[in-house]
Amino acid sequence: MSPSAAIRTHGIRRSYAARKGFLFNEIVRTDALKGVDLEVNSGEIFGLLGPNGAGKTTLTKILSTLLLPTEGHAEVLGLDVVKDAPRLRPRIGLVLGGERGLYNRVSARENLRYFADLYGVPTAERAGRITEVLDRVGLTESADRRVEEFSRGMKQKLHIARGILHRPELLFLDEPTIGLDPKSARETRKLVRSLVADGVTIFLTTHYMFEAEELCQRIAVLTRGRIVANDTVQGLSRLVGGDRTLEVEGYGFDDAEVEVLRRLPGVSRLKYEEFGPRIRYTLRVRTSELTPPTVQASLPGHRELAIRERRTSLEDIYLDLVEEEAA
Ligand SMILES: Nc1ncnc2c1ncn2[C@@H]1O[C@H](COP(=O)(O)OP(=O)(O)O)[C@@H](O)[C@H]1O
Ligand SMILES: [Mg+2]
Known part of the structure; x- marks a missing residue:
C-alpha cells in the first residue's frame, strides 16, 4: 500500500440473505457488492x-x-478492517445520519458527554473537546437544548460533532445532506470542507452528482454493487464521448425517425424520455457539425420539433453511467 493511501480495497463482495415468503421459508440473496x-x-x-x-x-x-x-479485503489507514478492527476503530469516525442514534430527551452537550465516554476521550479533555466540536459544527447556542427540539439539519450537525469528537484521521459520511433543507445542506457541505482543510480524510457517499462535483477531488460511481467509473471530476467529464448535448422534442416519432436520429454523424448516445404527450430524445454528440438546423433537416416530415443545444453536464455523464449499467 502506498503511504498516501488512506483506503484500499480488493475485490470486496457482500451478500445479504433475507427470509421472505408466506412462512418466511424462502431465502432471498442480494449481492449488494460484487467485487x-x-x-x-x-x-x-x-x-x-x-x-x-x-x-x-x-x-x-x-x-x-x-x-x-x-469476500475480499480492505485496508484503512494501513489496517485490515476485519483483523485489525479494534485498533482501527479509535482512528476513524462514522456518520450514518438520519434521525436515529441520538438521545432525544437530553441536550446536545449531554449526548456528546455520553459519546466522549464511549470513545474513551480522557476525562480531563472531555468538556473542552465537547465545547470545541459544538463550536465547530455551529451548535454552541443550542448546546443545552434538548435534541427533540432540533431540526433535521441541527441533528445532522450533532451527528457530525459526535463523529469528530475523538479526532479521527478519517471520517465516513454516509449521505450527509439527505433530507436536509437547502440551507442546512449548504452548511453541512461547508463543514465538510473545513474538516478536510484540517487534514481529515473524508469518504463521503451521495446520490447527488452536484454534491460530489462540488466537494470531491475524486469520485467513484457505484451502481448495482459495481464501480463503473473512478476518476477526478475532470477525468469524468472526458469519460463519455462528446461534450455537447442536443435535445430533440416532439409529439411522437416513428421507428424510422428514431433510426435517423441514431445514425446522425457524431451521435454517441440516444436517450428517450416522455414528458406527458411530448417525447424527448437526448443526443450525446461528438462533432461540432451536428447542430439544431441539421437535425431539423434530417427529419423533414416532422413538424413542431423543438431542438435545443446545451453543454453536457456531469449529471448527464452520471446518468449515462448509471443507466448503461441498468440496461
Ligand atoms: N440488511 C439487509 N438485508 C438484506 N438486504 C439488504 C440489507 N441491507 C441492504 N440490503 C440490500 O443491499 C443493496 C444495497 O443496499 P445499500 O448498501 O443500503 O445501498 P445504498 O446505501 O447505496 O442505497 C440493496 O439492494 C438493499 O436492498
Ligand atoms: Mg445508503
Whole structure:
C-alpha cells in the first residue's frame, strides 16, 4: 500500500440473505457488492456516488468495521478492517445520519458527554473537546437544548460533532445532506470542507452528482454493487464521448425517425424520455457539425420539433453511467 493511501480495497463482495415468503421459508440473496476495488488518498474528499440501492451504505459499513465483507479485503489507514478492527476503530469516525442514534430527551452537550465516554476521550479533555466540536459544527447556542427540539439539519450537525469528537484521521459520511433543507445542506457541505482543510480524510457517499462535483477531488460511481467509473471530476467529464448535448422534442416519432436520429454523424448516445404527450430524445454528440438546423433537416416530415443545444453536464455523464449499467 502506498503511504498516501488512506483506503484500499480488493475485490470486496457482500451478500445479504433475507427470509421472505408466506412462512418466511424462502431465502432471498442480494449481492449488494460484487467485487469493489478502490483507493482513497490520504487528505482528500473522496466521493462514492450512486443511486439508491447501489451498495453505498454497505461499503461504508464494511470500511468502518460495522459489517464484515463476504469476500475480499480492505485496508484503512494501513489496517485490515476485519483483523485489525479494534485498533482501527479509535482512528476513524462514522456518520450514518438520519434521525436515529441520538438521545432525544437530553441536550446536545449531554449526548456528546455520553459519546466522549464511549470513545474513551480522557476525562480531563472531555468538556473542552465537547465545547470545541459544538463550536465547530455551529451548535454552541443550542448546546443545552434538548435534541427533540432540533431540526433535521441541527441533528445532522450533532451527528457530525459526535463523529469528530475523538479526532479521527478519517471520517465516513454516509449521505450527509439527505433530507436536509437547502440551507442546512449548504452548511453541512461547508463543514465538510473545513474538516478536510484540517487534514481529515473524508469518504463521503451521495446520490447527488452536484454534491460530489462540488466537494470531491475524486469520485467513484457505484451502481448495482459495481464501480463503473473512478476518476477526478475532470477525468469524468472526458469519460463519455462528446461534450455537447442536443435535445430533440416532439409529439411522437416513428421507428424510422428514431433510426435517423441514431445514425446522425457524431451521435454517441440516444436517450428517450416522455414528458406527458411530448417525447424527448437526448443526443450525446461528438462533432461540432451536428447542430439544431441539421437535425431539423434530417427529419423533414416532422413538424413542431423543438431542438435545443446545451453543454453536457456531469449529471448527464452520471446518468449515462448509471443507466448503461441498468440496461
Ligand atoms: N440488511 C439487509 N438485508 C438484506 N438486504 C439488504 C440489507 N441491507 C441492504 N440490503 C440490500 O443491499 C443493496 C444495497 O443496499 P445499500 O448498501 O443500503 O445501498 P445504498 O446505501 O447505496 O442505497 C440493496 O439492494 C438493499 O436492498
Ligand atoms: Mg445508503
